[in-house]
Amino acid sequence: MHTALLTLAASTTKVKGPHIDWAGLSPLLAILGGIVVVLMAGLLRPRFAREQLVPGLTLVSLGAALGLTIWQLDDNKSLVAGALRLDGLSTTLTCLFLAAGIGTTLLSWRAMAPRESAHGEFFAMLLTSISGMIVLTWAQDTISLFLGLELLSIPLYVLCATEMRRATSLEAGLKYLIVGSVGSATLLYGLALIYGATGSTGYAETAAAFSTHSLSTDTLALTGIALVVVGLCFKCSVAPFHQWTPDVYEGSPTPVTAFMAVATKAAAFGVFLRFFDTALIDAQGTWGPALAALAAITIIVGNVGALGQSSLKRMLAYSSVAQAGYMLAGVVVSTSLGVRATVFYLAAYLLMNLAAFGVVIARERETGRGDDISAVAGIGASRPLLAWPLTISMLALAGVPATAGFIGKFQLIRATVDGHYAWLGIVIVIGSMISLGYYLRVIAAVWTGDAVESAQVATGLPALAGGSPDAEVTGPAAGPAWEVTLVAVVFGAAIVVFGVIPQPLFDFVARAGSAFSNLI
């Protein structure tokens, strides 16, 4: 009886959950821990704690996560009973999210938005969103995919509305909430239909079901795929599902816009690559041409839309739509080369956009003209440290040689030609031609326009009912925004460095390609 008790005790202890690889999860845990700590630190009384310590702790958390990711850069393992997977694509994209997070934290350090919405909450939201991106791109089944997507989106809806006394910011938050929810719902419906057709939620099982039951012509499965495409296209603003982008980008606080532009896009493309090139690869013959058509439409719509814009944020919003079209070309071909090209372009895109947004934010604070193109006019003579990053970023976005943007486009066009979509390569260059029309306008303004004298931000904003007391200490952010200039200069320099010596970046993204053993 004694032994029976012992065995019983032993068997109860043996009832255990799945094996958890804590090392593999550590980047995610660092972010989750960061959220708690930052939220707590935001409650402290001293102003220093809120205004300096909170962003500092955010940076520490992001830095720790980055270190833990780089430590396991070449690992390839399944986590949490196969719900998540740490492989080349996961680690590469996670590095991009964390870099974007670090950039955004620096850009919003002394910005208006965290002061109006309380620092702890703002930075905790930012970290939550990043944790969602990590879950989303590491996901190996559709349940974790949806979980990650919502974890990414919901904090963003809030972040868009954090400049509470600006009606456009609130409007942006609401608009993004509504459109984003529609996108999520569509995606969820699509996932449910695919589940109905295949009987499984795991990517590997889905792929197996597709090949064994030859579902690539099955109506249920195809409807599901179509709805998933629509849902994801909402997220990465692919035309014709991009209409929310210009308004939301313009209305949101600029650091948040920068974050949305680079990190959200990287996450959405991560899941595009992961889900379509793993789970749905057997139906590539069906969704490939459809995505190619969407890519072509997106390139044209985005570039034409950007032509007439005088708001830099709207212009960059349309440009981000166009860039999404370029990157979609790498998904369309569904080859290992295509994956590498897309991830490379995501990295280049991150550099280019953070440099540009850094300059926009710096001028926004200095001139009080908002993000109008006149805010950057004439800075070539007065602020060379801002003028050069913006110039380089615009040239890179247009695809001029010796920039990372050129190499990225080069690789994308190569992937399209290699994957028998040469016509899409031609569409990419046609898009680049149109894009010159608006990128050059910015450069011309920077180097020839009349400089704007520094002006105070309009005062007399409405008081914030129940708002944090810091918010009342308004006016333009005090002190020189050296960290904003730093972001612009560092990312601007990186554009040129990786444009001239791109091999390290190629080696870095090669891991993402190796994550797909099924692709050629």
Next chain:
Amino acid sequence: MTIHLSIMLWAPAALALAGALIPGGRTVSRALAGVGTLIALGYAITLVADYKSGGGLQYVTDRMWIRELGIHYKLGVDGLNLFLILLTSVLFTATTLWSLSSERAREGQYWLQLGLAHSFVLGSLMAQDLALFVAFFDLMLIPFFFLSLGWGGGRRDERIAAITKLVIYTLVGSLLMLTAAIALAVLSASQSGNDLSFAFTDLQKVTLTKGSQEWIFLCFAAAFLVKMPSFPFHGWMPDGYKAMPMPVLAVFSGVLSKVAAYGFLRIVVPLLPDAAVHFQTLMLLIALASVLYGSVMAFTTTNTRLILGYSSLAQLGFIVLGIFSLTEQGAQGAILQSVNHGLVVAPAFFLAGAAAVRSGGSEDLRDMGGIAFRAPVLTTIFLIVAMANLAIPGSSNFVGEFLILLGVFNAKLAIACIAFTGVALASVYTLRLFIRAMHNRVGQDVTSRDVSLGDAVVLVPLVLCILGLALYPQLALKKGEQTVKGSVAAARAMTHPPKTAAAAQNGSVLNTVKTVPAGTPVPATGGTP
């Protein structure tokens, strides 16, 4: 002798960059930019002196640049680019000397952009890798964009519009070329089963299918014809020329168009021979239209910049005629004429600038006249340049045009006959420019005075170059002969099947003719035994 092309290539940009960064104001940046240009010039002269005729590609630097994309950092000099490199260095030196004579705002930036332009043009000429060539070809436009933006003439908004138009026009072509270049390399690699490589030597080993060649050819042709510019693609030229500062324009007109002509001989004709034969008539007709249109416009406009611009359009038409005659003489003439035209058009722009200074700042021909009155030296120089431009027998331009027309005559008789009128038209518009600027009724605000020492420093060496080449054009012809022949060899073999082979096989004439692609008329000189 080992000559490191990388040093020559990057010296102008590196020193100009140093000049822009080192605080010390105008003198430092001027001195450093000048030294950078002189280093390149010194290297270029050494190259020409040291180059072994018929030695193939020399002074090669070859390193892997981007492993992932198979792009090499490969530079080299052969008969095709040798004299164009010299021309580039000479003209940039002249522009540098010219720019020294006046002061301008933000001078460090000006020299930086000029140095970058110099390096990028040299790079596109030296590149022996297709992707490297495309990169430099696109890049060399950017400094000119900034130079016009910052230091150009005219109203600011007009200037921005004009220069934006210029950049978009040329990059449209260049970006199409980018796709074509990538497709060329990817298709070659998949056809041969080798790794992706953009080096010319690797690309030459594979001949693509005719269908691929044709669309790739059209993309390349679009890039080069816009850059030249050639007749239907010259829309950016009038506004762009008006917006550019004169010293910059001289080098832009003198050198950048030659890179496009060079691109045809370096890339299009040797790598895409079937397509070159297929589109020969089309290209010849475009070139012919350029000659006639350019000539007519040059003697109907009154703005001196545009007269020279349209005259260049016509001259570039001749060069394309030479290239697409697909004969050795034509190609030789095209290279020689490229050098000649660059040497003539740069001093011509300088003289137009000098004339404008003397006629109260107006660049309009109607406000000039009688400038020769107290300026015998200026007039003499102008006359020499004008005579060279209209290709008077004895000038090197005459030799160039003669070779080109000889080539076209062998290829397409009818086109050659019409092209001959272009020679006559050249004398009409050149003499009109000379007479109405220098002689004729004295213009209202004209104050005649002779060249200053500063002007002479720029003009005299250029004129000496023109005279030197007139006396001894074999210099440029001999050194390049073998390479130039090699570049048209494949295409020529198709249009002119070797007679001896045909005669020996006798019965197999039909086979020989069959290799000529459909749509190409059987040439008059070959074919029937």
